[in-house]
Amino acid sequence: xxxxxxxxxxxxxxxxxxxxxxxxxxxxxxxxxxxxxxxxxxxxxxxxxxxxxxxxxxxxxxxxxxxxxxxxxxxxxxxxxxxxxxxxxxxxxxxxxxxxxxxxxxxxxx
Amino acid sequence: xxxxxxxxxxxxxxxxxxxxxxxxxxxxxxxxxxxxxxxxxxxxxxxxxxxxxxxxxxxxxxxxxxxxxxxxxxxxxxxxxxxxxxxxxxxxxxxxxxxxxxxxxxxxxxxxx
Numbered sequence: 199x200x201x202x203x204x205x206x207x208x209x210x211x212x213x214x215x216x217x218x219x220x221x222x223x224x225x226x227x228x229x230x231x232x233x234x235x236x237x238x239x240x241x242x243x244x245x246x247x248x249x250x251x252x253x254x255x256x257x258x259x260x261x262x263x264x265x266x267x268x269x270x271x272x273x274x275x276x277x278x279x280x281x282x283x284x285x286x287x288x289x290x291x292x293x294x295x296x297x298x299x300x301x302x303x304x305x306x307x308x
Numbered sequence: 309x310x311x312x313x314x315x316x317x318x319x320x321x322x323x324x325x326x327x328x329x330x331x332x333x334x335x336x337x338x339x340x341x342x343x344x345x346x347x348x349x350x351x352x353x354x355x356x357x358x359x360x361x362x363x364x365x366x367x368x369x370x371x372x373x374x375x376x377x378x379x380x381x382x383x384x385x386x387x388x389x390x391x392x393x394x395x396x397x398x399x400x401x402x403x404x405x406x407x408x409x410x411x412x413x414x415x416x417x418x419x420x421x
Contacts, residue, residue, distance in 0.1 A: 206348065232409070241398055241412040242351070286350065288410075295341055295366065296410060300350035 201225060202289050204299035212307050217274040219302050221287030224268065231263055231270045232288040232296065242286055246272065277306045310334055312413035314399050320419045321389045329384040329416050331399030339402040340382035341410065342366075342374060344395040351398065357382055389420045 203222045211217045219233075230249045234242035248254045248261040248270065260273040270289075274281055284301040291297060312333045321327060333340065338359045343351040353366030355374040363374050371393060373385045382401075386393060396417050400410040 202350075241415050243412070244409050247409065288351075295339075295353050295356050298343075298351040300348055 200299070201291070201297045202287055202299035204285075204287050204302045206300060207303040208305045209302055210305045210307060211277050213277060213279060215277050217277045217281065217304055217306070219272040219274070219285050219287075219304065221270045221272075221289075221299055222268055223270070223287075223289045223291075223297075225289070225291040226265075226268065228265075228268075228289045228291045230290040231261070232290075233259075233261060233270075233272045234286040234288060234298075236284045236286055236301065238283070245285075274304075277304075279306045279308050282306045312399055312401055312411050314397075314413035314416050316416060317414065318417045320421065321386075322421050323390060325389050326385070326387050327389065328386075329397055329399075329418075330381070331383065331413055332381045333399075333401040333411070334380065335401060335403070335411065336379070337401035337403050337411075338379070340376065341400040341402070342372075342382070342384045343398045343400065344368065344393075345398060345415075346395050354384065354397075386418075389418075391420045394418060394420045 232247045233245045236242045246261045248263045254261045258275045262271045286301045287299040288296040315330045341356045342354040357363045357376040360379045399413040402410045
């Protein structure tokens, strides 16, 4: 079992819809959770991080964390074509560095 | 304020050649990282440096060496390149020890023939 799992997609949503991206992790001791966005040919950039159970909102983005279920998600409201990218989930397990999932490719259709 | 810079942006090597990928950050961060990214594999940690003067192996260290030259610079060396090392290499830096946000450089696209 991979330490951080994401559906590779592509996840296709129409413009204006809510995109829901999911991530599960295996280490119950994981402490903090990050969502990065990566456009094709570019480097990852941080969108959000979350440390505590529940929801954290930042503009059109909401991160949701459920440590009991070992599940973290990212909701993108009012999706725009410019949101089309690969979204990487990253987890800090308390060891040396972040562990990244393989990413979910999101396509927002105009 | 350039953030994290990497050189070169692109490189083509022949099998057996050596090269060094350079990374520098101007954010006064303690920790620096080297990742490789292959299609469908996500980011895999090669080596990291928690602070100046220390380096440690990550998930896929074989075939690589690193040097933390000073607080700003962290280089990755391929002593004898192999086609399996064809990948995109990202350097990242972080203020704290694995708990804070990582900032990535623009990447180096390496092809080994």
